Amino acid sequence: MYAGLNTAFIKELDTTIKNVSLTHLIFTLIISYIFFLSFFIYLVRKILRIRKELKKVNKKLELHSFVDALTGVYNYRYFIKRFKESISYAQRENMCISLLKLDIHLFKNINAIYGTVFGNVVLREFADFLKSVTRNFDIVTHLEDDEFGVLLNFTDKEEALMLAKRIQEGLRFKNFGTKDKKIDIDVNIAVVTFPQDGFSEIDLLSLLDKCLDSSKENGKKILTPQQLAKEEEREIDTIYTADDLKNRIYKLESALGKTIIESIIAFAHAIRAKDLYTAEHAAKTVRISLSLGKKLKLDKHNLDTIRYAALLHDLGKVGIPEKILLKPARLTPEEFEEIKKHPLIGAEILRPLHELTHIIPPILYHHERIDGQGYPYGLIGNNIPLEAKIVAIADTFQSLISDRTYRKAYSVDEAIRIMEKEAGTHFDKYLIEIFKEVITDNGWRK
Numbered sequence: 001m002y003a004g005l006n007t008a009f010i011k012e013l014d015t016t017i018k019n020v021s022l023t024h025l026i027f028t029l030i031i032s033y034i035f036f037l038s039f040f041i042y043l044v045r046k047i048l049r050i051r052k053e054l055k056k057v058n059k060k061l062e063l064h065s066f067v068d069a070l071t072g073v074y075n076y077r078y079f080i081k082r083f084k085e086s087i088s089y090a091q092r093e094n095m096c097i098s099l100l101k102l103d104i105h106l107f108k109n110i111n112a113i114y115g116t117v118f119g120n121v122v123l124r125e126f127a128d129f130l131k132s133v134t135r136n137f138d139i140v141t142h143l144e145d146d147e148f149g150v151l152l153n154f155t156d157k158e159e160a161l162m163l164a165k166r167i168q169e170g171l172r173f174k175n176f177g178t179k180d181k182k183i184d185i186d187v188n189i190a191v192v193t194f195p196q197d198g199f200s201e202i203d204l205l206s207l208l209d210k211c212l213d214s215s216k217e218n219g220k221k222i223l224t225p226q227q228l229a230k231e232e233e234r235e236i237d238t239i240y241t242a243d244d245l246k247n248r249i250y251k252l253e254s255a256l257g258k259t260i261i262e263s264i265i266a267f268a269h270a271i272r273a274k275d276l277y278t279a280e281h282a283a284k285t286v287r288i289s290l291s292l293g294k295k296l297k298l299d300k301h302n303l304d305t306i307r308y309a310a311l312l313h314d315l316g317k318v319g320i321p322e323k324i325l326l327k328p329a330r331l332t333p334e335e336f337e338e339i340k341k342h343p344l345i346g347a348e349i350l351r352p353l354h355e356l357t358h359i360i361p362p363i364l365y366h367h368e369r370i371d372g373q374g375y376p377y378g379l380i381g382n383n384i385p386l387e388a389k390i391v392a393i394a395d396t397f398q399s400l401i402s403d404r405t406y407r408k409a410y411s412v413d414e415a416i417r418i419m420e421k422e423a424g425t426h427f428d429k430y431l432i433e434i435f436k437e438v439i440t441d442n443g444w445r446k
Contacts, residue, residue, distance in 0.1 A: 046430050068142040070120060071127035079141040079149050080201075086153055087201050090194055097194040098149040098160035101208045102130075102167070103216060105186040105346045107146035112180065120187065122176045132162065133170055147212075157193040157224065164189045188215040191220045197225045286310045288394035291438045292431070300357075302387065309362035316346030316363075340375045343367055362387035366395060371425045389428045393419070393435050396427075412444055 066078035074082075083099070090097050104110075104126065111119040124144070130140045130148060139151035152160055167189065175182035190211035198204045208227050214231070215223040291309040293303050317325060320342055324335045333338060348363040350356045365388035368374035370381055400415035410418065416436060423432040 010144065068127075071124050073131065073148075074126045074139060074141040076141065076143045076149075079139065079143065079151065082139055082151055083202055083205075086151065087204075088196060090153075091199075095154055096196070097155040098152040098154065098155040098157060099192050099204065099208055100160060100164060100167075101212050102148045102150070103188045104146040104148075105188060105216075107185075109264065110183065110185075114177075114183075116180045118177060121178055122183070124175045126185065129174060129176075130167070133166055154202055155182050155193075157191065157196055160191050161222065161224070162195060165190055168221055186221070188212060188220075190215055191222065192223045198243045234397070279293065285313070285391075285394050285398045288397060288438075291391050291442060292390050292393065292435055294326050295434055295438050295441070296390075305358050305362065306387050306390055308356070309359045309366070309387055309396055312346065312350075313363050313391050313395060314342060314346070315349060316342035316344065318349075319345040341366070361385045362391050364388075366391040368392070369426045370428055373425075389431055393427055393431060397435075412439065 001292065033171050057366055068075040075176055083097075086097050089095075092218075104122075107119065107122075110122060127140065127142060130150065134140055134150060134152075137153065139153075141149045141151070143149045152163070155163075163425060167187065171185065171187065174184075176185055178184050192198070192204050192208045192211065194204060195209055211223045211225060214228055215221070218231070220227070286307055289306045290303060295308045298306070304444055308415070315326050317339075324331065324338055327335070343364050343366065347360050350360050350363065364376070365384050368377065368379040368384045368388060370384070372378045372380040387410070396419060397415055400410045400418060401412055405408045416439065418430060419427060419435075423429040
């Protein structure tokens with residue numbers, strides 16, 4: 001009886017154990033499935049997060065690769081990328097796109113004179129200036145060296161020209177550089193527009209370069225393909241005479257002379273004190289001299305002579321000791337004798353350069369006086385070249401209205417009164433009268 005009871009009990013127990021084991025197994029499998037599913041979801045989310053972060057990083061890296069490290073604006077690679085995209089969009093939507101290409105005039109001389117560190121400061125500040133005069137959605141780029149580009153979406157030729165003129169106007173009142181040294185800069189600007197000037201990116205970029213090159217060659221500050229075409233038509237239609245040939249030769253000689261002059265200025269800056277040829281002093285002296293020359297209706301050759309002579313009239317000061325040039329008090333007689341050597345030194349520097357012989361006389365004689373009391377040769381009256389007389393008036397006037405180490409600047413009216421008193425002795429009396437008209441015409445009186 002007990003044996004039968006035990007057998008039944010054992011069978012029932014065995015069945016229970018089997019049922020429990022099966023339930024446990026099923027429970028274990030469910031838990032494992034949930035765990036692995038949760039882990040899988042976690043991994044998927046983690047991977048998606050990583051991919052998202054990688055996309056952000058890649059986007060930042062790509063954006064960084066499109067930014068010019070020196071100026072902080074976009075680079076040439078980005079300019080071309082966005083230009084292609086804009087052309088494609090403009091073709092579909094029938095809209096206008098304009099491009100500006102800007103070249104900083106004689107930037108290589110800025111580097112030569114003040115050093116590349118200063119030049120880099122100028123480039124950064126010019127990039128900031130461009131951003132300040134353009135719209136938020138305009139794309140300002142540093143293309144290479146001294147060249148910048150601006151991509152103007154939704155902009156026709158007239159609007160692009162307005163921006164170019166606004167840039168030129170803004171530069172008249174803007175200086176660039178460090179706290180200790182500020183300079184003015186000029187730019188040449190080429191302007192092209194899609195679809196008015198072309199339909200393909202290659203044609204438009206090629207035309208842009210052609211316009212900029214012509215702008216630099218001909219001295220035109222802003223040039224469009226339409227203006228370029230007119231110049232080319234004029235070239236084709238013109239029947240050249242012997243005088244035209246002479247003018248062309250003179251133009252080539254002038255360009256060569258200009259290059260040499262620029263090199264000489266760089267040389268002077270590199271050797272001597274940086275304030276010998278500040279942009280402000282040079283620009284104002286040249287401007288005053290040219291204004292007087294134009295009032296006298298002098299021809300282009302004479303005006304060019306005056307321009308470069310005014311620019312280089314104090315070149316010889318590179319041979320004068322700095323302690324004399326920068327002395328904060330009036331010079332002793334001995335020191336003044338040293339200063340009086342600078343016209344001769346300047347002439348001697350230029351003497352071997354055949355292309356610049358025409359600017360030597362005004363440089364050599366710009367300290368001569370009508371009464372013969374000047375230097376270096378004591379020339380009298382009409383023996384002094386007209387260009388030298390003009391440069392002398394401009395140089396003296398600019399000196400009088402500028403702060404000097406030993407005195408404050410005179411007002412324009414005070415400077416004129418001082419020069420009037422010396423008309424007929426120091427200065428040519430007729431030229432002083434004409435100069436007074438120039439002052440009035442240009443609104444230089446304060």
